[in-house]
Amino acid sequence: MFHKIPDICGKQIALSVLGNRNTTLGEFIIENQGSFQYSSGELSKLINAIRLAAKVVNHEVNKAGLVDIIGRAGDTNIQGEDQQKLDVLANEKFIQTLRNREIVCGIASEEEDDFISINSNDEQHRNKYVVLIDPLDGSSNIDVNVSVGTIFSIYRRVTPVGTPVTLEDFLQPGRNQVAAGYVVYGTSTMLVYTTGDGVNGFTLNPAIGTFYLSHPNMEFPETGSIYSVNEGNYVHFLQGVKDYIKYCQQEDGDRPYTSRYIGSLVSDFHRNMIKGGIYMYPKSSVSTNGKLRLLYECNPMAFIAEQAKGLATDGNIRILDVQPTELHQRVPFFCGSPKMVQKLQEFLEN
Ligand code: P6P
Secondary structure, three states: EEEEEEOOOOOOEEEOOOOOOOOOOHHHHHHHHHHHHOOHHHHHHHHHHHHHHHHHHHHHHHHOOOOOOOEEEEEHHHHHEEHHHHHHHHHHHHHHHHHHHEEEEEEEEEOOOOEEEEEOOOOOOOOOOEEEEEEEOHHHHHHHHOOEEEEEEEEEOOOOOOOOOHHHHOOOHHHHEEEEEEEEEOOOEEEEEOOOOOOEEEEEEEEOOEEEEEEOOOOOOOOOOOOEHHHHHHEEEOOHHHHHHHHOOOEOOOEEEOOOOOOOHHHHHHHHHHHEEEEOOOOOOEHHHHHOEHHHHHHHHHHHHHOOOOOOOOOOOEHHHOOOOOOEEEOOEEHHHHHHHHHHHHHOOO
């Protein structure tokens, strides 16, 4: 017996209800919550909150060109970057969805100057998790119809349950994360996440609003032939980075590599995790700590990378071992197939 659902192009996707039926995200969470080191129900609520917000944002992103939602919101965020209207909407949707779930005691967002404390006046306040989020990464691509993404990072609070959350709860090293993931709003919308037990990817069937397990146990190939960096900044890079880029371009064995960089971390990372590659956002003479933010871009992507047998470094140490000092601090970021990151490291050390 087959259960037929229309897919994006209207073709029928026949799903056997027995045997190799594609698992939904909801079923996957329930089947795997035993491996989540903390209370199982809370993981389900956390990921389900992200799932709901991702579907709402996906709906807005997919129709951005049709309604007056693209373009600047007329404001700038703490980074001094022009806030696109979709940035603001995505930020509001994720905060609202997480706030309503009553398991999150605090939220930090790229779009918020300071962290948000939730239920801090409620003496019944038992919420144990803080979420850090880049609600719409790569948003400069919105108006030109290039993929954008959401990145999230989840920790258990370190201050006493029942008290208002503090900055200390957010400034934890990335190795303390209990879950992390991203949504990529691309040719299809995918939710990719880890709770420390591997990385799994789910593709949204928008016809029925359900995420299906499409990429189980995602892993970086040990090496690859794609390097992703904004070569417009080449003259400002450290010599070791310049030397590595020239190494990628030399005719020798499996090189030259292919240069692929679309200005959207989530998309560049996702492609490199599937095909093999390295993403680089180095520090330079113009951005002394690089551009990417440690807490809600580099740490979650590094957690996913390591869970997918990749590597992520700031050029000196493992990203997940960097001790944060500020909510919006930036770090140099090198991430991808382990042999490619190790080769880069050799050039940096020389
Ligand atoms: P540049 C988007 O603003 C972002 O944070 C990442 O998604 C992307 O990889 C990078 O910045 C692009 O920055 O300076 O190359 O345009």
